[in-house]
Amino acid sequence: MAKHWTTSRTVSAFVMLIVILGGGAAAAQEAPPEATPEAAATVEVVTITQEECAAAAPNASAPFFIGLANAYFEDEDYTGAIRAYSCAIFGAAELPIVYANRGYAYFVQRADPEALADFNRAIELDGSLAAPYNYRGMLYTVQGNFGLALGDFTVAVTLDPNYAEAYNNRAVVHAAEGNFDLALFDIESALLIAPDDPAPYATRSAVYGALALREAAEYRARAGEAALFPGGSPAEVVAALRTDAEFGSFGTWLTLLVRGG
Amino acid sequence: MKRWMIFGLVALFMVLAAPAMAQDAAPTPIPPICTQFVGEADDLRTSYYMGEGLGFYESGQFSRAVNSFTCILFEIDNSHVPAYMGRALVLTERGDYDRALEDYTRAVELDPNNVSAFNNRGIVHSLLGDYEEAQSDFDRALGLDEGFLIGLNNRAVIRAIQGDYEGAIGDLEEALNQTDIQAVIDDLRDPERDPEAPPIRDYTLNEARPYALLGVIYSAFALSSYQDYLLLTGQNADFRIQSAAGALESRFTFDLRLSDGTWLLVADFAPEG
Numbered sequence: 001m002a003k004h005w006t007t008s009r010t011v012s013a014f015v016m017l018i019v020i021l022g023g024g025a026a027a028a029q030e031a032p033p034e035a036t037p038e039a040a041a042t043v044e045v046v047t048i049t050q051e052e053c054a055a056a057a058p059n060a061s062a063p064f065f066i067g068l069a070n071a072y073f074e075d076e077d078y079t080g081a082i083r084a085y086s087c088a089i090f091g092a093a094e095l096p097i098v099y100a101n102r103g104y105a106y107f108v109q110r111a112d113p114e115a116l117a118d119f120n121r122a123i124e125l126d127g128s129l130a131a132p133y134n135y136r137g138m139l140y141t142v143q144g145n146f147g148l149a150l151g152d153f154t155v156a157v158t159l160d161p162n163y164a165e166a167y168n169n170r171a172v173v174h175a176a177e178g179n180f181d182l183a184l185f186d187i188e189s190a191l192l193i194a195p196d197d198p199a200p201y202a203t204r205s206a207v208y209g210a211l212a213l214r215e216a217a218e219y220r221a222r223a224g225e226a227a228l229f230p231g232g233s234p235a236e237v238v239a240a241l242r243t244d245a246e247f248g249s250f251g252t253w254l255t256l257l258v259r260g261g
Numbered sequence: 262m263k264r265w266m267i268f269g270l271v272a273l274f275m276v277l278a279a280p281a282m283a284q285d286a287a288p289t290p291i292p293p294i295c296t297q298f299v300g301e302a303d304d305l306r307t308s309y310y311m312g313e314g315l316g317f318y319e320s321g322q323f324s325r326a327v328n329s330f331t332c333i334l335f336e337i338d339n340s341h342v343p344a345y346m347g348r349a350l351v352l353t354e355r356g357d358y359d360r361a362l363e364d365y366t367r368a369v370e371l372d373p374n375n376v377s378a379f380n381n382r383g384i385v386h387s388l389l390g391d392y393e394e395a396q397s398d399f400d401r402a403l404g405l406d407e408g409f410l411i412g413l414n415n416r417a418v419i420r421a422i423q424g425d426y427e428g429a430i431g432d433l434e435e436a437l438n439q440t441d442i443q444a445v446i447d448d449l450r451d452p453e454r455d456p457e458a459p460p461i462r463d464y465t466l467n468e469a470r471p472y473a474l475l476g477v478i479y480s481a482f483a484l485s486s487y488q489d490y491l492l493l494t495g496q497n498a499d500f501r502i503q504s505a506a507g508a509l510e511s512r513f514t515f516d517l518r519l520s521d522g523t524w525l526l527v528a529d530f531a532p533e534g
Contacts, residue, residue, distance in 0.1 A: 059531060063298060063305045064312035067329070070297070071316025074325075084316070 045111045046082045053087035062091030066098060078105035096126040104135045104259065107142075115139055130160035131260070134169060138257045141173055149173050157189075164194035165260025168203055172256045175207050180214075183207050199258040206256060295332035303337050307344075310337075314347050315532050318354070326351045342372045346381070346530045353385055361385045376402045377528035380412055384525045387419060395419050402528075408439050410467060411526040417474055418524045426482040433471040433478070440468045467526070474524065477517050484509040 057064065069084030085102035088095075103118030116139060122132035137152030153170035156163050171186035184207055190200040297313070298306045314329030330348035333341050349364035365382035369375055383398030399416035403409055417432035437443065448454065448461045487506035491498050513519075 057532075060312070061305070061308045063301075063309035067297070067309040067312025067314070068316040069312075071313050071320055071322070071325070071329075075316075075320035075322060077320065080316075084312075 043110045043112075045106070045114055046079050046109065048083040048086050050087075050090045053083075053090050056087070060087070060091075062088045062093035065091060066093060066095070069098075069101070073101050073105065078108045081105045082109075094125060096122040096129055096132065098122075099125065100129070100132040100135060103132070107135060107139050112139060112143065128159060130156040130163050130166065133159065134163065134166045134260060137166070137169055137173075138259070141169065141176075141257060142254055146173050146177055162193050163260060164190040164197055165199065165258045167193070168197075168200050169257050171200070171203050171207070172254075175203070175210065180207050180211050199256070203256045293328045293331040293335050295328075295336050307333050307337050307341060311343060311347065311532055314344075314351070318347070318351050323351050323355045327355075340371050342368050342375065342378070343530060343532055345371070346375075346378060347532055349381065349385075350527070353381070353388070358385050358389050362389075374405055375530075376405045376409055376412070377530040379405070380409070380415060380526075380528040383415060383419075384522065384527060387415075387422075387520075387525060388522050390520075392419050392423050396423070409528075410436050410439060411528050413439070414467070414470060414474065415525050417471075417478065418519055421478045421481055422519050424485065426478055426485070429478045430475065430482075433475050436471040440464070442468045442471075470526075477519065477524075480509055480517065481513065481519065484513060 053060075053065070065084045065088035069081050069088060072078075072080035072084055082102055082105045085098050085105070088098055089102075099118040099122035103115045103122065106112075106115035106118060116136070119132050119136040119139065122129065123136070133152045133156040137149045137156065140146070140149035140152060150170060150173050153166050153173065156166035157170070160166070167186045167190035171183040171190065174180070174183035174186060184204065187200045187204045187207065190197070190203075194200070295306075295310070298309045301309075310329045310332045314326045314333075317323070317326035317329055327348055330344045330351070333344040334348070338344075345364045345368040349361045349368070352358070352361035352364065362382060362385050365378050365385065368378040369382065372378065379398045379402040383395045383402065386392070386395035386398060396416060396419045399412050399419060402412040403416065406412070413432045413436040417429040417436075420426075420429040420432065442464060445460050445462060445464055484506060487502055487509065490502055491506060
């Protein structure tokens with residue numbers, strides 16, 4: 001009965017809000033950022049005007065839009081979140097977390113210039129917050145700017161030594177650069193802080209996979225193709241390792257980045 | 262000694278019975294988690310949680326939406342009518358009709374002129390099958406605003422469910438008179454009309470809706486008449502009427518069923534806080 005009733009709520013109070021602001025349920029599952037720096041070039045940036053905000057909720061104050069945006073953001077409806085955060089900013093909400101979260105929503109949609117501008121604004125408003133550094137580090141990582149990314153992740157963990165996600169993300173950059181020892185060190189830090197968080201385990205398995213590939217290549221270089229591997233023929237073992245070959249590629253490292261709070 | 266034994270037994274009974282007696286008491290509500298805008302002015306916090314509740318509601322995260330609205334009522338202002346309205350909307354969506362009724366009732370206690378609260382409470386009564394209560398609420402909404410189209414729509418549905426087809430048709434005709442939508446129809450049907458031209462005025466889907474409901478209710482009326490005829494004639498009934506009645510009965514069992522809540526319209530309220 002309630003399910004049928006649901007259809008009638010399309011005429012409810014919130015139609016304008018949904019039409020103008022919300023990306024809706026279909027938009028809730030946004031794709032993760034594209035792995036290539038070129039992907040950002042084709043993005044259509046989500047925008048909204050002050051007039052559209054006023055039409056959506058005529059008497060709404062900035063906190064109302066922040067609340068709305070935060071709910072959309074947690075639901076991963078990044079289109080709705082960008083619009084609602086923008087409405088809050090029109091309402092003079094100069095809060096760093098508003099810019100940081102809108103920047104992250106832009107980042108997910110690969111609107112890189114808008115994301116970077118928002119992260120910079122968030123840091124300008126409050127340089128003591130760790131999250132904008134972590135988010136900007138993620139953007140730099142996706143863009144292949146590993147040096148800048150490492151710098152931001154390092155600032156993030158300095159500002160918040162319990163920021164497990166930032167440790168994980170720095171590990172990803174270290175690993176993508178082939179610095180597996182540094183990567184494993186950061187993963188251990190992340191796991192000490194958040195032993196139940198699956199992300200560092202995923203990163204560590206990727207690092208071990210990459211290490212195994214490197215060791216296999218080293219072995220083959222020294223022993224030759226005819227050498228026997230324990231547990232199977234060289235071809236079988238190498239084939240098994242090659243199924244994980246993407247662990248060593250740039251694109252896969254990017255999927256290991258995590259946002260955190 | 263005997264007195265002390267009795268006292269001891271009573272005391273023992275009290276100790277043993279206490280947990281069972283405690284279970285009969287109302288459960289302690291779980292306090293909401295309200296960590297945003299802590300320390301800010303009440304009006305800012307209220308606005309934030311209204312927005313958050315609405316966002317979670319639209320996202321289908323009903324428990325979190327309830328938490329948001331409860332933050333207002335529990336921590337900031339236990340007489341904030343939009344928060345009761347918002348929470349009741351979520352509770353209705355979640356099928357928690359009893360608690361939704363409580364919230365709407367609180368809303369109308371706080372604001373006895375709240376047309377939307379009466380209307381939406383009427384919907385909950387209808388979903389519970391309490392059609393007299395539902396009609397009473399739609400009556401009260403229309404008593405406050407006689408041109409309330411949503412109320413006319415809803416009362417027509419409830420009247421039809423209860424077999425008052427004439428009353429239902431009267432409500433829908435009143436709704437059509439309110440909007441003068443007939444003028445738009447006359448224009449659209451004008452053979453001289455330029456088919457590319459826009460309608461003579463903008464109109465909403467809700468303005469067209471009474472025509473749909475009139476069709477449904479006339480069909481229900483027809484079915485009722487067929488059934489009366491079949492009752493009287495039994496085996497001697499005209500087979501064409503048997504067939505027509507069967508077809509209509511099937512439609513009213515499935516897609517045209519008036520009692521499933523889909524024909525009722527939820528009333529607007531200002532959620533901005």
